[in-house]
Amino acid sequence: MAEQKSRRDFLNLLLGGGTLATLGAILYPTIKYITPPASGEANVTQLKLAFKRSDIEADPKKAKTFKFGRDLGIILITDTGELRALAARCTHLDCTVQNRPDLGILWCACHNGRYDYSGRNISGPPPRPLEQFAVNVVGEDIFVSREKA
Ligand code: FES
Numbered sequence: 203m204a205e206q207k208s209r210r211d212f213l214n215l216l217l218g219g220g221t222l223a224t225l226g227a228i229l230y231p232t233i234k235y236i237t238p239p240a241s242g243e244a245n246v247t248q249l250k251l252a253f254k255r256s257d258i259e260a261d262p263k264k265a266k267t268f269k270f271g272r273d274l275g276i277i278l279i280t281d282t283g284e285l286r287a288l289a290a291r292c293t294h295l296d297c298t299v300q301n302r303p304d305l306g307i308l309w310c311a312c313h314n315g316r317y318d319y320s321g322r323n324i325s326g327p328p329p330r331p332l333e334q335f336a337v338n339v340v341g342e343d344i345f346v347s348r349e350k351a
Contacts, residue, residue, distance in 0.1 A: 265301035
């Protein structure tokens with residue numbers, strides 16, 4: 203009788219261990235999948251752009267986009283020759299805005315949103331202005347930062 207109890211205990215232990223292992227095999231990858239990974243990105247406050255003013259001037263749209271940490275920015279040359287950098291994601295539904303030098307505005311093609319070169323939303327559905335970046339030119343290098351100029 204004692205031998206039967208011992209065999210039953212062993213089988214219960216084996217079954218319990220198998221159940222735990224199965225649950226672990228299901229739960230661990232599930233939890234890893236739904237948990238967002240830790241961001242490896244540093245908090246960017248200033249960035250040296252990979253292109254020069256002459257590259258922007260050579261662009262047919264007189265503008266270039268750049269990554270600023272997780273954000274997307276656009277740098278452009280206004281009709282007065284000034285370099286301006288703004289957030290490139292439309293404040294309506296995050297489409298990327300583009301420079302329309304023919305109209306003198308930043309334009310969002312998704313829903314015809316329009317911004318002036320100060321980032322002010324002037325028509326269409328965008329609810330807020332675009333964030334401005336400060337632009338500093340040192341020699342040929344262009345730096346953009348979050349601080350207002
Ligand atoms: S996403 Fe830009 S106007 Fe709608």
